[in-house]
Amino acid sequence: MEILNCKDLSFTYNGxxxxxxxxxxxxxxxxxxxxxxxxxGCGKTTLLKALKPELSPLGKYxxxxxxxxxxxxxxxxxxxxxxxxxNTDSQTVCSSVYEELCFGGENLGFDSxxxxxxxxxxxxxFGIGHLLHREISTLSGGEKQLVxxxxxxxxxxxxxxxxxxxxxxxxVAAEELAAVILRINRELGTTVIVAEHFxxxxxxxxxxxxxMDNGSIADFAPPKKCAxxxxxxxxxxxxxxxxxxxxxxxxDIPLTVREGRKFLSENYSPAEIPQDAEKLSDESVLExxxxxxxxxxxxxxxxxxxxxxxxxxxxxxxxxxxxxxxSTLLKCLGGLLSPYSGKTKVMGKPLKSYKSGELYRExxxxxxxxxxxxxxxxxxxxxxxxxxxxxxxxxxxxxxxxERLGISRLMDRHPYDLSGxxxxxxxxxxxxxxxxKILLLDEPVKGLDLRWISEVGKLLLELKAAGISVLCVSHxxxxxxxxxxRCGLFFDGRIISAAPPGEFFSDSSIYTTPASRIARRxxxxxxxxxxxxxEIARQEADR
Amino acid sequence: xKRFHPAVRLLMLCCVLIPTMFCRSLFAAAVSxxxxxxxxxxxxxxxxxxxxxxxxxxxxxxxxxxxxxxxHRGVTPLFLINGRPYTLEALVYGADMGLSIAAxxxxxxxxxxxxxxxxxxxxxGRFSPKLALVxxxxxxxxxxxxxxxxxxxxxxxxxxxxxxxxxxxxxxxxAGVFSAxxxxxxxxxxxxxxxxxxxxxxxxxxxxxxxxxxxxRDIFAVSAxxxxxxxVLILFAFSDQAWDFYPVISPPxxxxxxxxxxxxxxxxxxxxxxxxxxxxxxxxxxAKI
Numbered sequence: 001m002e003i004l005n006c007k008d009l010s011f012t013y014n015g016x017x018x019x020x021x022x023x024x025x026x027x028x029x030x031x032x033x034x035x036x037x038x039x040x041g042c043g044k045t046t047l048l049k050a051l052k053p054e055l056s057p058l059g060k061y062x063x064x065x066x067x068x069x070x071x072x073x074x075x076x077x078x079x080x081x082x083x084x085x086x087n088t089d090s091q092t093v094c095s096s097v098y099e100e101l102c103f104g105g106e107n108l109g110f111d112s113x114x115x116x117x118x119x120x121x122x123x124x125x126f127g128i129g130h131l132l133h134r135e136i137s138t139l140s141g142g143e144k145q146l147v148x149x150x151x152x153x154x155x156x157x158x159x160x161x162x163x164x165x166x167x168x169x170x171x172v173a174a175e176e177l178a179a180v181i182l183r184i185n186r187e188l189g190t191t192v193i194v195a196e197h198f199x200x201x202x203x204x205x206x207x208x209x210x211x212m213d214n215g216s217i218a219d220f221a222p223p224k225k226c227a228x229x230x231x232x233x234x235x236x237x238x239x240x241x242x243x244x245x246x247x248x249x250x251x252d253i254p255l256t257v258r259e260g261r262k263f264l265s266e267n268y269s270p271a272e273i274p275q276d277a278e279k280l281s282d283e284s285v286l287e288x289x290x291x292x293x294x295x296x297x298x299x300x301x302x303x304x305x306x307x308x309x310x311x312x313x314x315x316x317x318x319x320x321x322x323x324x325x326x327s328t329l330l331k332c333l334g335g336l337l338s339p340y341s342g343k344t345k346v347m348g349k350p351l352k353s354y355k356s357g358e359l360y361r362e363x364x365x366x367x368x369x370x371x372x373x374x375x376x377x378x379x380x381x382x383x384x385x386x387x388x389x390x391x392x393x394x395x396x397x398x399x400x401x402x403e404r405l406g407i408s409r410l411m412d413r414h415p416y417d418l419s420g421x422x423x424x425x426x427x428x429x430x431x432x433x434x435x436x437k438i439l440l441l442d443e444p445v446k447g448l449d450l451r452w453i454s455e456v457g458k459l460l461l462e463l464k465a466a467g468i469s470v471l472c473v474s475h476x477x478x479x480x481x482x483x484x485x486r487c488g489l490f491f492d493g494r495i496i497s498a499a500p501p502g503e504f505f506s507d508s509s510i511y512t513t514p515a516s517r518i519a520r521r522x523x524x525x526x527x528x529x530x531x532x533x534x535e536i537a538r539q540e541a542d543r
Numbered sequence: 544x545k546r547f548h549p550a551v552r553l554l555m556l557c558c559v560l561i562p563t564m565f566c567r568s569l570f571a572a573a574v575s576x577x578x579x580x581x582x583x584x585x586x587x588x589x590x591x592x593x594x595x596x597x598x599x600x601x602x603x604x605x606x607x608x609x610x611x612x613x614x615h616r617g618v619t620p621l622f623l624i625n626g627r628p629y630t631l632e633a634l635v636y637g638a639d640m641g642l643s644i645a646a647x648x649x650x651x652x653x654x655x656x657x658x659x660x661x662x663x664x665x666x667x668g669r670f671s672p673k674l675a676l677v678x679x680x681x682x683x684x685x686x687x688x689x690x691x692x693x694x695x696x697x698x699x700x701x702x703x704x705x706x707x708x709x710x711x712x713x714x715x716x717x718a719g720v721f722s723a724x725x726x727x728x729x730x731x732x733x734x735x736x737x738x739x740x741x742x743x744x745x746x747x748x749x750x751x752x753x754x755x756x757x758x759x760r761d762i763f764a765v766s767a768x769x770x771x772x773x774x775v776l777i778l779f780a781f782s783d784q785a786w787d788f789y790p791v792i793s794p795p796x797x798x799x800x801x802x803x804x805x806x807x808x809x810x811x812x813x814x815x816x817x818x819x820x821x822x823x824x825x826x827x828x829x830a831k832i
Contacts, residue, residue, distance in 0.1 A: 054741040079743045090734040093742070099661035102752030106668075109747035112754045119752070155743070298590060336697050357703065366701030373691075373698040376723040387704050390715070416730065434703035 002069075003159055003191050004028040004051065009063035011046060016059075020046050022215040024063070028159075028193065033185040035202045035223075036195040037236045038212030040449050041419045044195040045086065047212070048163050051193070052083045068158070079108055082157030084148055086164045086447070091148045092136050097128075100136060100147060104155040118154045126150050126180060141322040142173030146180065153184065160184065162194040166201060167447045170321045170475035171511070174198055178205075197449045199238040200514050203227075204255035211236070224253045235450040239478075239514035242529040245536050260518035264532075268539050273525040275502040278485060284345075285438050285469045286310040286333060286364075291342035293332055302328045303339060304493030310438065310469050315460055316498075317472045317480040319511070320490035326473035327369060327442050329490065333471070334366035334440045335359050347437065361391065365436040369443045371427035375415035380407070380426050383415065387433050397433065405429045405459060421452030428459060439463065441472040445479045457483040477513045481505050481527045501527055544586075544817060548761045549662035555764060556657060558772035559811050560650050563643060566775070567785045569635065569794070571807050572642035576603070578811030579649035585818035586656055599649050603641035610637025616789045636788040653814070661753075668749040684728060691724045764817070771810035778803040 009024040020043050028034055036044050049055045051065060053076045065072040067081065085091045094100040101122070105115035123129050128150060131143055139147060145165060152160065162181065166174040178201025185192045185205075196202055203209065209226040211218040211233050219230055227241045228250070234242055240260030244250055254263040287310070293303040302325040310316050320326050331337040333344060335351055344351040346364060354363070368374065377383040384398035402408045407425050410418060418426060424444055431439060444460075445453045453476065460470050460483055473490070474480055480487045481501040488498035489511065497504070505512045505527040506520075512527070519526035526532045544552060563575040576599070583592040610633050612624065617632025667675035699720060778784060782799030786792070794800075 052741055055737050077743075077746050079746055083741050085734070085738060087734070090731060090738055093735065093739055094664075095660045098752075099659065102661070103664075104742050106664075106750050106752055107743035107746055109750050111750055112752055115750070115752040152742070298588075331697070334701055336701055360701065360703030364701075365703065366698075368694060368698040368701070370694065370698075372727070373695045373723075374702065376695065376699065376719040386719075387702070390704050390712075416726070431702045436703075440701075 001030045002027050003030045003067070004193075005066040006051075007064045007066075009047075009050065009061070009065060011043075011050060011057075011059055011061050013057065013059040020059075020215050021050065024217055026210065026217060026220055028191060030158075030191055031185070031189050032207045033182070033192045033202075033205065034194070034208055034210060035199075035206040036193065036210045036212060037197075037199065037233070038195075038218075039236070039451050040421050042212045043215040044212055045163055048083075048161050048193065048195055051161055052078060052081050054078065055083060079155065080158045082152035082155065082160045084145075084152055084160070084162045084165055086168075088141070088144045088148050092144065092151075095135055095137070097131050097134050097136060097139070097147050100151045101132075101154050104151055108155055115154075118156070122150050122154050126153075140173075142169050142177060145169065145173075145177055149177070149180065153190075157190065159191040159193070162192065162196070164196055164447065165194065167197045171477055173322060175201060178202055197236070197447075199236060203238045203241075223255055227253045227255070235454075239529050240518060243515065243518065243532040243536065245533060245540060257514060257517045260514075261520075261522065264518065264522050264536075268522075268536060270522050271524070271535055271539070273502070273519075273523050273531050273535060275500065275525055280314055280485060281312040283312045284309045285312050286344075286346055286471065288333060288344040289342060291329070291332055291339045291344065293328060293337060293339040301493055303332060303342075306332075306342070306494040308333070308471075308488070308495055308498075310471050311485075312469055313464055313467050314485045315464055315470045315472070315483055316486050316488065317474055317484040318488045318490045318495055319474060319477060319480050322475060324490050325493060326490045329495075330366065330440050330442050330471070330473050334364055336366060360434060360436075362435050362437070364438045364440065365431035365434055366440045367427055367431050367442060367444065369446065371420070371423040372415055374427040374430050378414055379412050380415060380418075380429075381411040384411075384430060384433060387430060391434060393433070401429045401432055405432075419452075420446075421448045421455060424448065424452070424456055425459065428456070432463075437468060439468055439470045441470065441474075443474055443476075444472055445474060445476050450478075453479050454482075477505070477511070478515070478528065481513045481515070482530070544657055544814070544821070546760070547764060547817075548755050548757055549658060549666055550755075551757075551761045551765045551768075552657050552662070553654075553666065555768045555814060556650065556654050558768040559814065560647065560654075562772065562775045562779070562807065562810065563646050563650065566779050566807075567639070568779070568807075569639045569642070569786050570804055571811075572639050572646060574804075574808050575646040575811045576642045576649070578815055579646050579653065581812070581815040582653050582818055583649055585815060585822060586653060595649060595652060599645035602645045602648070603638065606641025606644065607634060607638040610634065610640065618790045632788050632790065632792055635792055639786065639788070657814075664749070665751045665753070665755065672745045672749065684732060687731065688724055688728045691727055692720055695723050695727075696720045764813075768810070768813055771806050771813065774806040775803065775810055778806060 005027040006024050009021055010019050011021040012019050024047060038044050046057065049057055053072050053074055067078060092100055094103055101119045102115055105118055123132060126146065128146060131139065131147060136144065165181065166177045169177060178198065181192060181194065182205045184190050194202060203223050206223060208220060209223050210220045211226060211230055219226055227237050238255060240254040240256060243260065254260040288306060288308050291303045291306040292301060294301050306329055318326050328337065332339050346359065375383045377386050381398055384401065385395050388395050388397055402411045405425055407429055410422050410426055415423060444456055457479060463470060484501055486498050487501050487504040488495040502525045505516045506525050515529045515532055516527040519532050523532055523535050526535060559575065559578065562571060580596050583595055611629045614633040615627050615630060617630030619631035620628035621631055622629050663678050664675050667678060699716065778799050782797055782803065784795045784800065784803045786794055
């Protein structure tokens with residue numbers, strides 16, 4: 001039975017002539033789980049918001065949307081549609097978890113007994129009883145997202161729309177939340193439409209995949225068929241699909257780690273993947289020993305004896321769970337927070353010996369987690385020029401950096417109009433204006449799709465070739481495996497192990513890349529999809 | 544206090560806040576300050592309470608010391624500064640003003656703890672969803688804005704901007720960061736209101752998940768608070784309990800001075816009394832475990 005039908009839907013933002021959605025036609029059956037995929041800026045969020053009139057952006061709509069047979073207008077209220085936004089901080093309205101869970105039911109006029117019964121059911125089903133009386137601001141990213149999801153589920157929506165619910169979470173929290181969403185669909189029969197880059201969590205479990213490209217639907221088919229027929233969109237698919245050789249005629253496309261392993265063992269022979277780890281420079285540019293930090297006297301230690309050495313021209317990535325303290329480490333190393341004990345040396349000199357400003361001029365640049373925080377002017381070019389004039393440098397350097405990073409076309413845009421990936425590149429550009437020798441990046445690929453991740457990665461490799469040392473903290477394991485010289489696991493307030501990615505990820509069984517899980521004990525030492533597909537290609541060529 | 548009806552909690556707070564703001568009386572200001580300090584210690588962790596009380600005491604001290612520098616009224620010069628008298632009367636008036644302002648700040652801070660955002664939505668959401676939305680978003684916006692200003696300012700510092708020490712640099716830095724944070728805040732507020740709408744806000748008359756029934760203790764507390772509030776206002780207005788500071792300090796006299804003091808004292812210490820009683824009861828109950 002059809003629950004949603006979209007006919008010839010097009011949309012143009014106010015003040016623009018370009019159509020963001022172009023002749024979208026699709027229908028969704030009751031109880032289906034639909035995964036929407038597409039590169040950043042392809043119109044996924046606009047389409048999802050169009051399905052919920054209360055959230056639909058201002059602009060010109062053409063076409064029709066029918067929800068349970070009723071045509072949606074601009075002012076139609078759709079309480080039967082639950083919507084989870086990309087940004088959890090905007091999604092939550094109240095200060096405590098209990099109030100947040102009550103909010104939806106209170107708005108719909110449920111009586112107190114009904115609201116509490118629904119909360120009781122939902123809390124028990126999702127196992128969040130321990131969070132019920134916590135303040136929202138004290139929750140971790142994963143917990144916040146789970147509470148936001150539960151607060152939508154309390155009103156028992158017939159259809160649940162989720163906009164990138166897990167892409168900002170660490171891999172473990174992301175897998176847990178994805179499993180909860182699949183459960184909602186399987187066990188409660190709720191129709192789910194989810195737009196997400198994290199293909200590993202949803203691709204195998206969804207009924208159909210909608211591929212979007214430049215505002216249009218490129219394909220809308222079951223996952224195996226979709227993966228087989230759209231090699232051009234491979235970068236959106238799970239690792240088990242990305243390892244397949246080009247033009248491969250695979251009858252049964254593997255979608256999970258288990259199927260990927262089976263595919264390898266049935267078609268190829270075991271191999272040892274050579275590790276081409278570069279020799280690191282002996283010169284250390286940033287070094288910390290036994291750092292201890294806490295936010296207030298009575299709060300727990302966030303850093304507890306952290307040690308780290310960053311070599312010249314090295315890319316080091318610290319991975320770890322959301323809220324573990326990775327960003328705090330970065331801020332301490334960048335001189336933005338002061339540890340209460342421990343020593344840090346930058347370019348051989350104690351951090352404390354740098355006078356105000358001296359550290360950040362031609363020495364260190366620290367990029368925050370939110371790239372938009374970097375901009376305080378109306379356009380990127382204006383912001384760069386403003387920064388250069390404040391630093392007393394030549395203004396023409398702004399255009400030079402723009403060209404060097406390939407972001408010249410973005411220079412006259414307002415920073416808030418940039419997509420996540422574009423903003424990240426522009427933010428790195430701004431950090432390079434002071435010509436630093438060390439770049440500290442906080443979650444540089446958070447929420448980006450693989451295409452943008454590779455753009456950022458390529459840029460980091462170029463910077464490395466120019467002799468700049470890069471320290472990233474990230475929960476994106478594939479990014480860490482692909483572009484780092486060394487990776488370290490941040491746990492319990494310190495980096496507990498650091499090694500080249502091949503060694504680091506093939507040694508871990510849970511906190512590791514999907515590629516490493518697929519290749520485990522078969523292609524020994526393979527930790528990225530690229531390494532597996534290269535080995536497959538080599539074996540194919542030998543045949 | 545959470546067991547009391549939100550309207551009762553709000554009313555009790557207003558019953559002490561209004562006389563503190565409008566009664567010109569050194570006694571009232573001092574008692575209200577002490578009442579708020581006691582409530583802070585009972586409601587917040589000792590460290591946080593001590594910090595807030597220190598800040599309030601600092602405001603009082605500043606007002607006390609600074610007022611005689613600007614006002615030279617009064618007949619008891621203590622010493623001369625630049626040939627102008629630094630008078631006892633202006634000093635005491637400054638103390639009265641400082642104590643009132645500090646007490647009001649502390650009561651408002653307590654209010655934030657006693658009445659949550661959810662309580663505000665419950666109280667006003669039914670009558671005026673728009674008003675409740677404005678109140679709830681404004682109270683939520685200020686701490687978020689403060690946090691964002693910190694984030695943007697660190698982001699700018701971390702890339703070498705405005706790290707100079709000149710005042711012009713700092714001013715430019717502050718203005719740039721504030722305007723970026725304000726733009727973010729406006730964007731964020733728009734998104735939050737869209738989310739509230741999408742979650743059915745204003746769809747039907749609002750109900751409340753927590754059952755807030757007026758119980759006996761609510762009626763008793765609100766009657767006591769209202770009676771004391773009325774007594775304080777009536778005694779203050781009709782028996783002229785206002786202090787005069789100039790030209791000489793003259794505390795109010797007359798047979799109604801004592802009842803006024805007693806009523807104000809009881810009014811200012813109603814909330815700390817309830818909090819202390821709850822804490823003792825909790826100690827007693829947990830001692831049995």
